[in-house]
Amino acid sequence: MWRPLADAARELVDLCVSSAVEEDEVRAAQADVEAAVARLRKARRTQTLGQEHLTGGRRRPWGNPVIGLRNPIAPPIVVHSDPSGRAESDFHCGAAYEGPPGLVHGGVVSLVLDQVLGHAVGAGGRPGMTGTLTIVYRQGTPLGDLRVEAWIDREDGIKTWAKAHIIGPRGVTAEAEGVFILPRALREA
Numbered sequence: 001m002w003r004p005l006a007d008a009a010r011e012l013v014d015l016c017v018s019s020a021v022e023e024d025e026v027r028a029a030q031a032d033v034e035a036a037v038a039r040l041r042k043a044r045r046t047q048t049l050g051q052e053h054l055t056g057g058r059r060r061p062w063g064n065p066v067i068g069l070r071n072p073i074a075p076p077i078v079v080h081s082d083p084s085g086r087a088e089s090d091f092h093c094g095a096a097y098e099g100p101p102g103l104v105h106g107g108v109v110s111l112v113l114d115q116v117l118g119h120a121v122g123a124g125g126r127p128g129m130t131g132t133l134t135i136v137y138r139q140g141t142p143l144g145d146l147r148v149e150a151w152i153d154r155e156d157g158i159k160t161w162a163k164a165h166i167i168g169p170r171g172v173t174a175e176a177e178g179v180f181i182l183p184r185a186l187r188e189a
Helices: 002-018 023-040 049-056 106-123 184-188
Strands: 080-082 086-093 129-137 144-156 159-168 171-181
Touching (some): 080 106, 086 106, 106 129, 106 171, 144 171
Antiparallel strands (some): 080 086, 086 144, 129 171, 159 171
């Protein structure tokens, strides 16, 4: 039910950036969007989707800005991971993610790398919160089809080091290393 709405809103966001329609079409679209906003405003959650998952016991990262099924700002990225501590995804960043002309904004690159690093450590049985994240931008990350890969590098006590990179048509565009800290609640469990 929510995926089609988020997909339509995602396309709307992209078209707000890339459409070249005439002014009267923009005004008509604005009226349509305002009507949709009024319709959805009729009932609001008292907690975020993430907070609800904590109290409900089921993990549903629907609001996540990278992988969120219900979040139209998410590319969205579908991450594939395995118990060896590896994670990967092929994804697409369109006009809504542009920073420098023709390139993905560096903050979006960082967001994607952090998310997939987290998937790798979680898949490897070492779930953690990002303690540090270091990004090295090798070249501009072009808009369009991209790939991200992450893996666990090493472990020491409550810390897990993981590495990742994003690959574009001309090779690696950005590399990351993150230190993930096992949350206190999991340490005490």
